[in-house]
Amino acid sequence: MQSIKDALFKPKKNDTSLLARFYYADEELCRVIRELDSFDGRKNPQRCTRLVMKLRSKQDKVLNILSNIMDWTIPIQRACRDYRLKFPDDVIAEGFYGQLWFSAEYLAAGQCILGRYLESCELRPIAKDFCQQLENVRHLLKKQSLSNLYTFHDQIKEGLIVFDSKFASYEMSYVSIISRVKSPKQYELFQEVIILFSETLSRALKIGLITQSQIEDIEPSLVFAIPRLAVVAGLVHFEEGPIDPRRGQGNMPDMFQPFRSIMKKIRVPPRMSSRSRSRRRRTFHFRVNSGELPSLIAIDKRTKMAVDKSTFNMSATQSTPG
Numbered sequence: 001m002q003s004i005k006d007a008l009f010k011p012k013k014n015d016t017s018l019l020a021r022f023y024y025a026d027e028e029l030c031r032v033i034r035e036l037d038s039f040d041g042r043k044n045p046q047r048c049t050r051l052v053m054k055l056r057s058k059q060d061k062v063l064n065i066l067s068n069i070m071d072w073t074i075p076i077q078r079a080c081r082d083y084r085l086k087f088p089d090d091v092i093a094e095g096f097y098g099q100l101w102f103s104a105e106y107l108a109a110g111q112c113i114l115g116r117y118l119e120s121c122e123l124r125p126i127a128k129d130f131c132q133q134l135e136n137v138r139h140l141l142k143k144q145s146l147s148n149l150y151t152f153h154d155q156i157k158e159g160l161i162v163f164d165s166k167f168a169s170y171e172m173s174y175v176s177i178i179s180r181v182k183s184p185k186q187y188e189l190f191q192e193v194i195i196l197f198s199e200t201l202s203r204a205l206k207i208g209l210i211t212q213s214q215i216e217d218i219e220p221s222l223v224f225a226i227p228r229l230a231v232v233a234g235l236v237h238f239e240e241g242p243i244d245p246r247r248g249q250g251n252m253p254d255m256f257q258p259f260r261s262i263m264k265k266i267r268v269p270p271r272m273s274s275r276s277r278s279r280r281r282r283t284f285h286f287r288v289n290s291g292e293l294p295s296l297i298a299i300d301k302r303t304k305m306a307v308d309k310s311t312f313n314m315s316a317t318q319s320t321p322g
Contacts (some may be wrong), residue, residue, distance in 0.1 A: 011149055018072060022065045023145040026138060029058040060098025066137065067097070070160050073152045077161050079168035086181045100171055104130045119177045123170075130170040133163040189253045192242035199238065200230040235266055 011020035032055050041048030070078055084092065107113070107127040112120035140156050175181060204210045209229070214222050234243040243256050245263040256263065 017149045019145040019149045056098035059101040063097035200233040
């Protein structure tokens with residue numbers, strides 16, 4: 001009887017409303033789950049692997065639509081997610097929501113993250129709460145999609161608020177286990193690096209290394225030049241800044257930690273004459289404005305150092321004295 005009612009009142013497939021999209025995304029997910037439950041994965045591991053990947057994709061789709069629904073229905077009551085600023089840049093990528101959901105069910109079923117037994121035990125109750133509230137919200141939204149696609153009653157909104165809180169709690173806890181989350185100190189240092197880049201750009205404009213039109217046109221050579229100039233400026237002009245290699249191990253941004261010894265060599269020695277500094281400044285001016293990328297940051301009598309174009313990957317190669 002219920003299946004007949006669902007067939008009569010289910011939304012049309014071409015309906016673009018949030019509830020209609022959620023209904024069909026959830027139906028696709030349920031089909032994959034039923035297919036996974038219908039056979040023994042140990043007898044056909046390749047098919048099982050394909051279905052698991054498909055499952056995570058469908059879970060990701062459902063959670064993304066659910067997130068859009070929460071943005072629409074409870075925009076003010078949404079859980080704070082400022083903690084994401086501490087996440088590594090590559091964590092929140094395509095498929096992230098699917099990974100969260102899959103891992104929560106994995107933990108809730110009694111499994112453990114590889115090499116993280118104690119952390120998994122601590123995370124398991126949070127994962128169970130997340131899964132339980134997710135199932136509750138799915139049921140409420142599925143039921144509502146069969147009656148009115150454009151109304152979200154108070155029970156749904158209250159359920160979404162509770163779920164969003166559990167969602168944020170699990171997300172923060174899970175990522176903190178699988179990735180190296182920035183500490184408050186590292187986040188502060190990261191902000192200092194942003195300020196260093198800004199100060200470098202202002203200084204370069206002021207002394208004529210670059211022009212305003214180059215910035216407005218977003219010239220490719222300038223995009224590569226500014227980070228490199230920022231490294232030089234941080235070592236020469238802002239000697240007590242965030243990338244000062246004389247800082248302690250924990251007082252330097254993580255991205256520059258592997259290059260401490262090289263950066264000490266790049267630093268302009270205090271005994272360098274003002275004439276030498278002026279000659280170096282003119283060299284940078286020529287390289288930037290002529291379109292040549294300033295790949296060589298410093299050359300001394302024994303070592304030639306270069307900064308990689310895209311990743312600040314500094315390397316040192318021995319060269320003979322000129």
